[in-house]
Amino acid sequence: MITFDSVTKRYPDGFVAVDNLSLEAETGQITVLVGPSGCGKTTTLRMINRMIDATEGQILLDGSDVRQIDPPTLRRGIGYVIQQAGLFPHRKIVDNVATVPYLLGWEKKKARDRAMELLERVGLDPKMAQRYPFQLSGGQQQRVGVARALAADPPVLLMDEPFSAVDPIVRTSLQEELLRLQAELNKTIVFVTHDIDEAIKLGDKVAVLRVGGKLAQFAAPKTLLSEPADDFVREFLGRDRGIRRLSFVSSSHLRLRTDLTVSSSSGATPSDDAWLMVVSEDGKPVGWLDRDEPFGTYVHGKDSLRAALDAALLSSSGQAVALDESGRVVGIATRKALDEALSEAADG
C-alpha cells in the first residue's frame, strides 16, 4: 500500500504543486490520479519514487517512509512507464526491456529470456524483439514500455499518461491489455491521466485533483459518477454521467422472458406485436422471426446494464438478446424489463 499523509510539494520558486494530499493507494489495485493540466498529477506520482521529494508530510510504502529508502533501492521495486514509452532509440527492443535486469546484474541470457517472456505477455510478436524502437508503431512502443517496467517484477507500477500519445483505437486496446495483465499480476498501480473516461475505465479508485494540487474527491468510479463531491468534479466528469454510471450496474437483475424465443425448426408464425427470437439448434441467436431487423446481444450477468441497453437500442424491437458466456440465448430482456432495471438503477 502507498500512503500519502498530508503531503505538500512546494517548488523552489514557492509554487505549491501539491497541497496537503492524503490518500491511500491499495495494494494490488489501480489508483488513478486525474485532473486538468497542471493540477499536480505528475508531481504526485514522482514523489513516490523520489524523482521529486515532498516538502512536507510523508509517503509510506508498505509502512516505510520512502525518504528513509535510498532512491536506487526504492526504484528497484517500482516500475515506471511514461508517455511515448521513453525507449532507448539505439537499443533493440529486447535490450530495452532487459534494461533493469541488466542493471541488476542478471546474466545476459536470463535477462533476455525474461524480456522475451514479457514481450509475449504484453501481446507483442517475438519477432519485434530484434527491431529498434523507430521500427515500431506508437502503440507497440507503449507495450514495450510496459514490458520494460515489469521486467524486474516490481510490486509497484507508476504510469504517467502512458497511453495518451496513441490514437483512440490503439488506446482502447492498450487499456484492455492493462486490465487483462493486472488481473494476472495484481500490481499496485498508480496511473496518471487527464482523461476522465480512462480514469473511470481503469481505476479501482480515482483521485480527482484540482489545480493547486488539492484533492477534490477520492472514490470508486461508480461513486464518482453517482455522487460527485462538488461542481468541479461534476463538471470534470462531463456529460452522460447517468448513462456512464450504468456501466457499473450489473445486468444480472434484468428479468428475462424465455417465452419470446422459438427454435429454428418449430415453424412458428409471428404474432402481431411480439418480437420472437429464432434460436438455432445449438442455442445461438439467428434473427427476429419474419422481421428483417438487426438484433443486439449482451452476456447476461457479465455485461453491464449499459451494454444490455445498448443491445436493445440496436433494433426497433427495443429488446436485448441475453446470452450466456458461450453465446447461447438465455432469454430476452424486454423494454419493460429494461425500464424496471433502469428505475431501480436510478434509485440506487
Ligand SMILES: Nc1ncnc2c1ncn2[C@@H]1O[C@H](COP(=O)(O)OP(=O)(O)OP(=O)(O)O)[C@@H](O)[C@H]1O
Ligand atoms: N520544477 C518546477 N518548478 C516550479 N513549478 C513547477 C515545477 N515543476 C512543475 N511545476 C508546476 O507545478 C504544477 C503541477 O505540475 P505537474 O507536472 O505535476 O502537473 P500535471 O497535473 O501532471 O500536469 P499535466 O497534465 O499538464 O502534465 C504546474 O503548475 C507546474 O507548472
